[in-house]
Amino acid sequence: MRKRHIGAEQGAGGHTSPAHGSTAASRRAAARRPPAAQARAGRPRDDGPDAAVSRIDRLRYLDAATRRIARGMDLDETLNELCGAAVPAFADTAFVHLYAPLPTGDETATAPGVLRLHAMDHAPLPRTAAPGSGPAAPGAGPVQAAEVVRPTAAGPLTELLEKGRPVFADTPGSTAAAAELLRSPHALRALTGRRLIIAPLHGRNHVMGSVVLVRGPDRHAFTRDDLLVASQLATHTALGIDKSVAFAREASVADALQRTMLPPSLPEPVGVVLASRYLPSSRTAQVGGDWYDVIPLPGNRVALVIGDVMGHSMTSAAIMGQLRTIVQTLAGLDLPPDEILHHLDEQAERLGSEHTATCLYAMYDPVLHRLLISNAGHLPPVLLHADGRTEVVEVPPGAPIGVGGGDFESTEMHAPTGATLLLYTDGLVESRASDVLTGVEHLRTRLREAASSSTVAGLEDLCDQALGTLGLGDREDDVALLAARFEGILPETVAYWYMAPRPQTARQARRLTRRTLHDWGLDSLVESTELLVSEVVANAVRFASRPITLRLLCTDVLRCEVEDDSAIIPRMRHARLSDEGGRGLFLVDQLARRWGATRVSSGKVVWFEQPLPDDRA
Structure with missing residues (x-):
């Protein structure tokens, strides 16, 4: 079990920092505020003559806190939002302990009973920095690994987590569970006087860990009503963890499925140098239909193929796999590109008219230095000349695959020695902030800059330059890129x-x-x-x-x-x-x-x- 401990500790001397509103002066100022102002400040009232107002404050706090926790899309975000919602509004310190690995679906943990502890302050967790993205944001609390805790199978901690109800650490059993779970001296000092709550994290089918909430001696102790608040915080956190783990696993499976349908490696035909890139969408856990392929042909020729099945679903991936297999079979017959697309369109109609695809098929002859291209609704390739000039190859677009009745044409052109042909899908040049034409122009600009840069040593570096910032940030769509540099044969x-x-x-x-x-x-x-x-x-x-x-x-x-x-x-x-x-x-x-x-x-x-x-x- 992986155990994360997310702690938001007090400052030196047992007091929280002024930025959290927990000094003596800030508490006196808060006491003078009306209940409504206290609610707006985000801290539920623990005492006071008006119990109804206190309950309203708690409801308002819970509404804001659960909304905040629900914003998390992955595990780190969910735990960050919990920590930010709980500290300092509800507690002075928050610990989260998770089983490692986390159980998903009907599976069980491979190492049950092992809790791994991590700690951080209540500032947001720093995200893993991408190369060249600069230092982490100021104030981000580092994650620190701590010791491994091994609760006994029938011990007080295991029994408490299985019951699933938040408790104070004021009974022998709960005190023993807290002592078994925690190693923080500050937290252990809070084991008396109802200043520590242990709230188990129960997902849909499994216990996933616990949340420990601690209040210092200079603050009111927890009340019975606070157990309900802690229960809601733990419940929404557990649901968020369940969601993030399931989403991450689905995305991992989808990405693995997509990559198995792409060539594991590119061939090394004589007369042409090849490189490729594939980046899955970072905003969906569903597989896409982007694919590319390189097929050696008789006479030392080589076929360059790229395509895109519309949509993001398992069905799109299945259609993509079938179309790729059909193209490989047709290429083995050594047919002209337009005939290959014609037969591919016929076969695609049998797979169902609800799914269409685009495809571009190019055939390069290194002996004759000729390129024969046919297009079925795909984006035109870009040719980067050896002197740095770029041009969009004009190929009749044709109808997409699966529409039926496509009249495809083959265009023959000279393939200059030293030139590079780039085939790509729309994820490289299209986004919400840029249309396709603008994206193609930006791609040409990046290619020209790469050609004139002394740091771009080969085709692999050129592909990285062509991707631009897509390799570092969020992507709205899958990106497939295939680059072929023509060397020819003497x-x-x-x-x-x-x-x-x-x-x-x-x-x-x-x-x-x-x-x-x-x-x-x-x-x-x-x-x-x-x-x-x-x-x-x-x-x-x-x-x-x-x-x-x-x-x-x-x-x-x-x-x-x-x-x-x-x-x-x-x-x-x-x-x-x-x-x-x-x-x-x-x-x-x-x-x-x-x-x-x-x-x-x-x-x-x-x-x-x-x-x-x-x-x-």
């Missing part, structure tokens, strides 16, 4: 040929491969690569009816791709001793570091990779 590291599907094509492929590897200084790989190319090309000749494409690419590995118009994917099998064939893919599997086969819209691509020699790696 033309002299790529060689490709179109060959007719004839019996002599395998011999021709071996000759071209030998000559190219010799030009690249990879003579040590000639023998093995010739054999692999011959086997893959010969297999393609058997099924192809159109010219075959042979492509060699030398980057951090030597990659070979053979494309034909047949959709039949080759499968490796173990040939018998009497078989004349069937050993080609077995050789590929043994000699290549990696290999595979991918269906594309025009047929299939069979590829394999070999590591470069140590002197060329």
Whole structure:
């Protein structure tokens, strides 16, 4: 059990500070005030000839105090508001002790009976400072860890908490419970004369701890009516703690669910550097529908995807997961971006028309330095050039996914080497204080400043600059950001040929491969690569009816791709001793570091990779 002790202690010499209105002079001034003025001062009257007025004062105080406690949205805020409402208006010191971990729902504490004590003054708890946010506010009381208290299972403290009623520490049982709970000398001195109340914190299903309220010797002792006040303070605090713990847990589960639907890591394709950011909304515990993805394609191309399902709910997250899976499947077919969005729209209609989504699909070719983009109602990407210029990429918006009947277009453009393409969701550029157009302009300004700053070293720093203050403060919506810096592939590291599907094509492929590897200084790989190319090309000749494409690419590995118009994917099998064939893919599997086969819209691509020699790696 985690035990927090929130204490608002008296000042030196046993007196509270003048700011709290608890000095002798302030008490004499308060005694001269009419009852209504005392109520306005926030301190309920403990005595006086007019008991009805005293009860009204208590009701007014309780109304203000419970409203204040209800304002807390998380655990620290709830405990801060309780401390501020109780001290000095009702008590001179307030302690809160919580089980750690706090029970939630039908669960029980994993370490029952352990109370961890913390202390602070009645000033607000300092929030955890974000990097660069500056020092904590003046006067904020620090939280200090104290000893661990282990009440016995059948001891007086456990029995008192289970009963759930506030008590004075004026009986042997309650005095023993208070002594077991407290370690403050000031609090222990108040165990006589009804100057200490222990009020258990009972949530909906569990005991969560207690509130201890203490009055000093220079103030009137608690009365029986004050037990009712303490009971109300404890009840509303317990409900607030219940709410904050449940909210925090729901937000944690929602955030974990959202993140599991996003890529755990980005691939590292040749010719492009990638970075991403995802920030969940800080104002809702429900998952959103923002997602991004990077999908490697044949020919060293790469697909960049970003989307946003409307709404914040578990259903939005489920729709997002299904749409992301559909996009991955369609991308594997190597379709143009507009066809992918068209098929995605068709599939989304089957999921239900009540949920729409936006999506942008971009395909980057590092060999041709070309970018092909299609948009389904999403915000246009921003292109940051190497010289610091920014531009909003003009792409026909199209209709959102799920509306039906979308007429999507693909826009082809040059992808300059050194330029960075940023894909983002509306949470990055839209807020209550700024519309989308203004937000996009602010984003472009941040990117220009980042490009001209010597402190921005790479793409990760650029993403942080693009987020601005969103990474530190409250966010009204989820934010997804995907950045791709185009590096391209040098033309002299790529060689490709179109060959007719004839019996002599395998011999021709071996000759071209030998000559190219010799030009690249990879003579040590000639023998093995010739054999692999011959086997893959010969297999393609058997099924192809159109010219075959042979492509060699030398980057951090030597990659070979053979494309034909047949959709039949080759499968490796173990040939018998009497078989004349069937050993080609077995050789590929043994000699290549990696290999595979991918269906594309025009047929299939069979590829394999070999590591470069140590002197060329």
